[in-house]
Amino acid sequence: xxxxxxxxxxxxxxxxxxxxxxxxxxxxxxxxxxxxxxxxxxxxxxxxxxxxxxxxxxxxxxxxxxxxxxxxxxxxxxxxxxxxxxxxxxxxxxxxxxxxxxxxxxxxxxxxxxxxxxxxxxxxxxxxxxxxxxxxxxxxxxxxxxxxxxxxxxxxxxxxxxxxxxxxxxxxxxxxxxxxxxxxxxxxxxxxxxxxxxxxxxxxxxxxxxxxxxxxxxxxxxxxxxxxxxxxxxxxxxxxxxxxxxxxxxxxxxxxxxxxxxxxxxxxxxxxxxxxxxxxxxxxxxxxxxxxxxxxxxxxxxxxxxxxxxxxxxxxxxxxxxxxxxxxxxxxxxxx
Numbered sequence: 001x002x003x004x005x006x007x008x009x010x011x012x013x014x015x016x017x018x019x020x021x022x023x024x025x026x027x028x029x030x031x032x033x034x035x036x037x038x039x040x041x042x043x044x045x046x047x048x049x050x051x052x053x054x055x056x057x058x059x060x061x062x063x064x065x066x067x068x069x070x071x072x073x074x075x076x077x078x079x080x081x082x083x084x085x086x087x088x089x090x091x092x093x094x095x096x097x098x099x100x101x102x103x104x105x106x107x108x109x110x111x112x113x114x115x116x117x118x119x120x121x122x123x124x125x126x127x128x129x130x131x132x133x134x135x136x137x138x139x140x141x142x143x144x145x146x147x148x149x150x151x152x153x154x155x156x157x158x159x160x161x162x163x164x165x166x167x168x169x170x171x172x173x174x175x176x177x178x179x180x181x182x183x184x185x186x187x188x189x190x191x192x193x194x195x196x197x198x199x200x201x202x203x204x205x206x207x208x209x210x211x212x213x214x215x216x217x218x219x220x221x222x223x224x225x226x227x228x229x230x231x232x233x234x235x236x237x238x239x240x241x242x243x244x245x246x247x248x249x250x251x252x253x254x255x256x257x258x259x260x261x262x263x264x265x266x267x268x269x270x271x272x273x274x275x276x277x278x279x280x281x282x283x284x285x286x287x288x289x290x291x292x293x294x295x296x297x298x299x300x301x302x303x304x305x306x307x308x309x310x311x312x313x314x315x316x317x318x319x320x321x322x323x324x325x326x327x328x329x330x331x332x333x334x335x336x
Contacts (some may be wrong), residue, residue, distance in 0.1 A: 010031065037176055041171055075136030133205070144184065145234055147177055148280065150172055152291060168211075184276070218302070
């Protein structure tokens with residue numbers, strides 16, 4: 001309901017996405033899907049009486065939403081947006097009192113990060129926000145990946161004995177599912193009626209980070225953060241692969257282009273529907289594999305190596321596929 005109301009107001013609020021050389025969709029589409037998710041989540045959580053300690057993190061989440069909202073309307077320069085994201089994530093760490101305090105490698109066990117815990121958590125959090133934002137390039141793709149990731153976090157919260165957190169995660173998943181019904185291509189819906197928008201991507205991303213901090217933050221986390229990253233493996237793997245590809249081509253890792261995973265599959269002739277289904281299937285496989293690995297008692301170092309190996313394999317395939325299409329060699333020669 002909130003999505004329909006916000007969509008009607010979107011033109012007056014200048015919250016519409018127009019197609020261009022990089023955004024190849026049909027017609028103007030309201031950028032209010034994420035705002036509808038957040039509104040529905042907050043209202044349902046309050047009505048159900050399970051908002052938890054959301055009030056403590058409302059300000060940093062609101063700051064991230066504001067930054068995204070301004071970017072949706074005015075196209076904020078990347079540098080200014082990055083600093084605002086850093087501030088929002090840092091504020092979330094301070095208001096929640098949590099950060100990712102350990103690092104783990106096979107054979108070395110858990111390494112205390114000490115004074116580096118906050119900077120490390122900020123980098124991880126900002127990366128998460130941008131990963132969710134940049135994967136939103138095909139109707140239904142990002143929404144479906146969020147539903148899969150939130151289901152994994154809810155399952156982990158339940159297994160860790162954090163029932164109250166599980167319920168609030170499932171509330172957000174339900175809100176995202178409602179958005180997905182208006183964003184995915186379905187038999188009765190040929191294209192998306194609303195887009196997530198930067199405001200939605202940053203706001204939902206902050207909530208996902210908050211959930212991860214409650215599960216994996218502090219000196220004695222219930223679950224190591226490396227296992228939790230499986231909830232957003234594909235967005236983060238895509239972000240890292242594309243950033244490395246841009247650097248390899250002599251470009252800024254923050255440059256906007258059409259070299260993401262979904263762009264590659266579209267360029268290879270896959271339909272948008274097939275791209276989304278393939279991505280969802282791959283995300284489900286990684287999520288299930290990590291959950292089984294974690295539940296089997298794997299050490300934290302093994303969990304991190306499993307996540308990192310999946311990212312490296314993804315990046316190697318990504319680079320090889322673009323090389324076969326002549327993109328890497330062409331950019332290298334032109335020095336772009």
